[in-house]
Amino acid sequence: MTAYTPPLARLIEQLQKLPGVGPKTAQRLALHILKQSEDDVEALAQAILAAKKQVGFCQTCFHLSADKTCPICRDQQRDNKTICVVTDSRDVIALEKTREYHGKYHVLGGVISPMDGIGPDQLNVQPLVRRASFPEVEEVILAISPSVEGETTTLYLGQLLRPFVRVTQIAFGLPMGGDLEYADEVTLARALEGRRELVNS
Amino acid sequence: MFLRRLHLRQFRNYTDQKVQFEAQKTILVGNNAQGKSNLLEAVELLATLNSHRTSRDRDLVQNEQTTGQITATVERKHSTIELGILLRKQGRRTLKLNTETLRRQMEFLGQVNAVQFSGLDLDLVRGGPEIRRNWLDALVIQLEPVYAYILQQYNQVLRQRNALLRRLKQEEMRSLSEGEKMQLALWDSQLAANGSRVTRRRARVLGRLVPIAQEWHRLISGAKEQLEIHYTPNVPWTQDNPEQVQQAFLSKIEQRRTAEKYQGRTVVGTHRDEIELVINNTPARAYGSQGQQRTLVLALKLAELKLIEEVIGEPPLLLLDDVLAELDPNRQNQLLEAIQGRFQTLITATHINAFDAQWLNASQIFSVAAGEVSNF
Numbered sequence: 001m002t003a004y005t006p007p008l009a010r011l012i013e014q015l016q017k018l019p020g021v022g023p024k025t026a027q028r029l030a031l032h033i034l035k036q037s038e039d040d041v042e043a044l045a046q047a048i049l050a051a052k053k054q055v056g057f058c059q060t061c062f063h064l065s066a067d068k069t070c071p072i073c074r075d076q077q078r079d080n081k082t083i084c085v086v087t088d089s090r091d092v093i094a095l096e097k098t099r100e101y102h103g104k105y106h107v108l109g110g111v112i113s114p115m116d117g118i119g120p121d122q123l124n125v126q127p128l129v130r131r132a133s134f135p136e137v138e139e140v141i142l143a144i145s146p147s148v149e150g151e152t153t154t155l156y157l158g159q160l161l162r163p164f165v166r167v168t169q170i171a172f173g174l175p176m177g178g179d180l181e182y183a184d185e186v187t188l189a190r191a192l193e194g195r196r197e198l199v200n201s
Numbered sequence: 202m203f204l205r206r207l208h209l210r211q212f213r214n215y216t217d218q219k220v221q222f223e224a225q226k227t228i229l230v231g232n233n234a235q236g237k238s239n240l241l242e243a244v245e246l247l248a249t250l251n252s253h254r255t256s257r258d259r260d261l262v263q264n265e266q267t268t269g270q271i272t273a274t275v276e277r278k279h280s281t282i283e284l285g286i287l288l289r290k291q292g293r294r295t296l297k298l299n300t301e302t303l304r305r306q307m308e309f310l311g312q313v314n315a316v317q318f319s320g321l322d323l324d325l326v327r328g329g330p331e332i333r334r335n336w337l338d339a340l341v342i343q344l345e346p347v348y349a350y351i352l353q354q355y356n357q358v359l360r361q362r363n364a365l366l367r368r369l370k371q372e373e374m375r376s377l378s379e380g381e382k383m384q385l386a387l388w389d390s391q392l393a394a395n396g397s398r399v400t401r402r403r404a405r406v407l408g409r410l411v412p413i414a415q416e417w418h419r420l421i422s423g424a425k426e427q428l429e430i431h432y433t434p435n436v437p438w439t440q441d442n443p444e445q446v447q448q449a450f451l452s453k454i455e456q457r458r459t460a461e462k463y464q465g466r467t468v469v470g471t472h473r474d475e476i477e478l479v480i481n482n483t484p485a486r487a488y489g490s491q492g493q494q495r496t497l498v499l500a501l502k503l504a505e506l507k508l509i510e511e512v513i514g515e516p517p518l519l520l521l522d523d524v525l526a527e528l529d530p531n532r533q534n535q536l537l538e539a540i541q542g543r544f545q546t547l548i549t550a551t552h553i554n555a556f557d558a559q560w561l562n563a564s565q566i567f568s569v570a571a572g573e574v575s576n577f
């Protein structure tokens with residue numbers, strides 16, 4: 001758009017690539033940034049770069065983490081006997097907010113979806129199988145959203161893990177449009193509490 | 202149920218039009234391309250969230266605009282409700298019931314019921330199996346809104362399974378690895394689980410519809426013709442029980458394994474079902490005149506009307522788009538007798554003289570010109 005001088009246009013274009021940011025919001029954010037002091041803008045830019053450079057995945061559970069092992073995996077107070085399997089890090093954050101779960105997590109990094117070229121090999125499945133076979137692990141809770149792809153992933157993990165560990169599935173009601181992220185805390189806590197044995201269908 | 206008010210904003214060729222319905226029968230008259238079918242389409246959307254004319258919302262939004270809106274007041278037996286559909290040229294719809302924004306289609310469906318009958322419906326007899334499947338599916342959705350979700354799940358499983366088969370086809374020179382077999386088995390069982398839901402509901406609804414359609418057909422044809430409707434699922438089954446039907450799917454998948462491998466797509470499932478229409482032991486498509494085919498479609502529509510009324514407990518709306526003029530006087534009378542005063546009916550026509558005087562007296566008449574509705 002000609003009303004923007006090129007550097008401003010570039011900033012708006014970049015902001016607009018972010019999820020949930022449309023042209024209007026992008027313009028508002030950009031104009032706000034230009035009004036801030038240079039120090040504040042510098043801090044924002046640094047924070048973005050530093051986060052990108054430093055945050056990787058926990059070697060054990062694949063949750064986002066700046067250290068090789070994330071604080072949840074390191075926490076001695078947490079129960080080693082259960083592993084809750086989720087699709088991505090957003091789900092860990094949603095479940096942690098309920099403060100109802102005290103075990104460990106495992107982040108798959110997606111769900112099985114041939115349309116997107118994602119099969120079990122593209123997910124963190126092998127490390128999960130290894131962890132689940134440790135003697136101290138008594139239960140694996142599958143907390144994957146009940147979309148077609150999520151259900152298929154649940155089915156697959158059930159077949160894989162059931163031979164050597166108890167596998168349960170959290171109780172979703174009717175589909176809530178999919179994501180754990182959008183479930184409120186009470187719903188999530190109930191879903192965890194009402195989990196049931198995974199049966200082969 | 203009674204549609205009391207309809208408000209169309211930036212919908213098709215309507216900029217901002219309110220319509221207030223006062224009689225059981227409404228006649229919309231106007232030349233071609235003025236907006237008569239567009240108005241009926243809005244009601245169809247309220248009832249099914251689908252239009253039989255397009256599957257893209259950007260066609261529904263008025264040209265040059267980015268959003269369009271349909272709102273309606275519907276009087277039901279026990280309550281009056283406000284419905285709203287916000288359509289976007291890009292992006293998802295927003296659905297409203299009273300003042301609440303709904304997250305699931307399912308909660309919106311079933312608030313208004315309607316049966317649409319247009320000249321295009323002759324395709325039910327003449328067209329391919331897909332047209333008949335879509336027709337039946339639309340009816341099942343009105344009767345059992347959860348079916349909209351079931352169908353969506355089935356289609357998603359189909360897309361995923363096709364993607365996997367397509368990929369495996371590229372490796373057709375070698376046999377599948379254990380991992381690949383396991384993956385395919387997962388999608389086999391998903392197809393069986395979801396396909397079983399689809400086929401059982403189709404069979405159940407058709408089972409209730411057929412006797413009513415046959416009865417109407419006998420009446421309209423003067424008992425000269427015998428109508429039969431056969432549901433021929435791609436995966437045949439006999440016992441209406443989920444395990445058995447799923448087992449039938451898995452057996453057929455096993456049987457067609459090689460074909461699927463070479464074609465690289467799913468050849469087993471409800472996306473290949475057929476609903477056969479037969480008159481006097483001959484496929485209706487091949488049988489008889491246009492008039493006889495119209496009789497058949499009319500019988501199907503009247504049966505839909507009656508079945509919805511039976512299941513929902515309230516008479517649905519009837520939308521007659523340009524069909525009245527196409528029916529001969531005898532069939533017109535059959536239709537009018539069937540409707541009587543019970544079903545709120547919206548009728549479009551290009552000329553008012555297609556109706557008899559009694560009808561005109563009992564109807565509210567609007568004229569439609571260039572996206573504006575006014576008293577006739």
Ligand SMILES: Nc1ncnc2c1ncn2[C@@H]1O[C@H](COP(=O)(O)OP(=O)(O)O)[C@@H](O)[C@H]1O
Nearest residue numbers: 213214233234235236237238239260262263264
């Ligand atoms: N998205 C749209 N925006 C504006 N006009 C439209 C749109 N879609 C269709 N129309 C117009 O609506 C008219 C057709 O209306 P329709 O209801 O089918 O006519 P009829 O009165 O013959 O039933 C045409 O003039 C067409 O150009």
Ligand SMILES: [Mg+2]
Nearest residue numbers: 237238522523
């Ligand atoms: Mg028309």
Ligand SMILES: [Zn+2]
Nearest residue numbers: 058061070073
């Ligand atoms: Zn960790």
